Amino acid sequence: MTTLENVKYNADGLVPAIAQDTQTGSVLMMAWMNAEALNATLETRRGTYWSRSREKLWVKGESSGHIQHVKSVSLDCDGDTILLAVDQIGPACHTGAETCFTGREIS
C-alpha cells in the first residue's frame, strides 16, 4: 500500500495513468492526471483525467457513455506512474476500438 503523498507529478503537475481492463487484462489507454483528476478518480471511482489539449478535467465517457468503473489505483515504485484497474463500459478508444492499441502494431 502507499498514499497520495507519494505521487510525484512532473513539471506540468501531471502524472501518466495507465488503464487496464479487469476483465480482459488488456491495456486500454494511457492518459494524464493532475492532482484534481487523481482525487476525483479516487473519490468518484470513475476514471477521470486531465485533457492537455482542452486544458480541463475530463471524465472518461462523459459524452460517449464509455465510462470506467475504477476498482484499484496503484502507484509505481518511483511514484511517477499510475495504474488503474477498471471495468470499462464499451470500447475504450474514441475510434471505437476496444483499446487505443488495437491493431496498432509497429511493423
Add this chain to the structure above:
Amino acid sequence: MTTLENVKYNADGLVPAIAQDTQTGSVLMMAWMNAEALNATLETRRGTYWSRSREKLWVKGESSGHIQHVKSVSLDCDGDTILLAVDQIGPACHTGAETCFTGREIS
C-alpha cells in the same frame, strides 16, 4: 498496423512505453524511449529505454539479467504512447517485485 513515422515524441524527444507481460498479462512498468531506444528495441527485440536520470540508453536487465524479450510493439491511436508485449525474465522491478506496481495500491 502502423509505422515508426507516426510516433509523436514530446518536447524532450521522448515517448512513454508501457511493458506488459505476455504470460501473466500484468503491466510491469512504464519507462521512456527516445527514437534511438525505440529503434534499438525493434531491431534487437530487447526492451531498451532512455534513462532520464542517467541521460543514457538503458537496456532493461543489462546489469540484473532481468531482460525483456519483446514480442510486439504497438503505438496508441494518437501516436504518443508505446505498448510492449514482453517475455520478462525475472522480476521486472528493481526492488525485486514482480512488477513496479505490485503491492502499491493507493489507500
